[in-house]
Amino acid sequence: MDQSLSSIWDHMSLPVKGIMFFMLGMSIYMLYRVVDRLVVFTKASSETVRFVLGLREQLKNQRYDEIQRVAQGFRYSPVAKVVGAGTAAYRQGQDALTKSGPQDVGEFDLVDSVNRAIERVKEREVSSLRKGLAGIGTVATATPFVGLLGTVIGIINAFALLKGNATIEVIGPAIAEALYATAGGLLVAIIAAMGFNYCTTRVEELTVDMNDVSSEFLDHILREGRG
Numbered sequence: 001m002d003q004s005l006s007s008i009w010d011h012m013s014l015p016v017k018g019i020m021f022f023m024l025g026m027s028i029y030m031l032y033r034v035v036d037r038l039v040v041f042t043k044a045s046s047e048t049v050r051f052v053l054g055l056r057e058q059l060k061n062q063r064y065d066e067i068q069r070v071a072q073g074f075r076y077s078p079v080a081k082v083v084g085a086g087t088a089a090y091r092q093g094q095d096a097l098t099k100s101g102p103q104d105v106g107e108f109d110l111v112d113s114v115n116r117a118i119e120r121v122k123e124r125e126v127s128s129l130r131k132g133l134a135g136i137g138t139v140a141t142a143t144p145f146v147g148l149l150g151t152v153i154g155i156i157n158a159f160a161l162l163k164g165n166a167t168i169e170v171i172g173p174a175i176a177e178a179l180y181a182t183a184g185g186l187l188v189a190i191i192a193a194m195g196f197n198y199c200t201t202r203v204e205e206l207t208v209d210m211n212d213v214s215s216e217f218l219d220h221i222l223r224e225g226r227g
Contacts (some may be wrong), residue, residue: 012177013157019150019181023143027188029140033132034195040076040129041202048209055083055213059220064091077126078206079213082118084124089117108121111221118214125210129203133196140192147185154178 012020052075058067071084092111096150166219 008017013153013174015153016107016150016177016181018045019153020184021182023146023188026139026143026146027191029193029194030136030188034192035198037132037199037202041199041206043076044078044129044206047074048079048206051076051077051080051083054212062224078122078129079123079209081125082121082210082214083217085121086114086118086214086221087140090221091116111218114221115218118218122207122210122214126203126207129206132201133199136192136196140189140196143185143188143192145185147182147188150181150185151178154181 009017052069054070058070068084068087068091070088071080074080080084090110093113099131154174158178160173161174163169
């Protein structure tokens with residue numbers, strides 16, 4: 001009995017072949033999404049480190065124009081985008097207070113305005129970082145069941161062959177296709193689960209970075225307000 005992959009594929013039923021192709025498509029999609037997220041996370045981390053290195057000195061010298069200009073140059077850093085949005089809100093609020101005066105702007109809270117601007121951008125950036133993760137999670141969850149469907153079809157084919165008093169050489173390929181469908185589904189699911197967990201961890205790390213830097217920025221604004 002020839003149990004080579006080519007022989008098993010030749011004896012595989014059309015529905016199981018369709019399932020194998022479907023799982024192959026899911027694995028390609030999953031790998032594309034994982035690689036895409038890894039590239040985004042790597043660029044985001046690299047740019048964040050470069051941005052934060054000079055931020056504290058710029059805040060100390062109150063160089064808000066420079067902070068906003070530099071932040072715009074880091075397209076992949078969520079931290080830079082958050083600080084850039086906070087800086088823009090702070091400058092706009094200062095201009096409003098300077099030109100109109102506190103009496104004309106009513107109960108305007110500059111720190112609260114900056115915080116709201118930061119939170120809006122933060123939520124948008126977290127959503128952007130999580131792009132594609134739902135698809136990876138779906139692959140991790142669905143592929144074992146897709147492989148199980150192929151297994152069930154393979155077992156049904158094997159039992160159908162037994163009706164004719166078939167030998168192991170005849171029913172062997174049907175059993176093999178069932179096991180290969182299960183193995184394929186589990187393999188794709190394991191890789192997808194590992195990729196999903198790793199990407200989720202990286203999103204959480206970048207979210208912590210955004211929270212830390214934005215909190216430090218707000219502390220600076222509060223100190224400036226008291227100064």
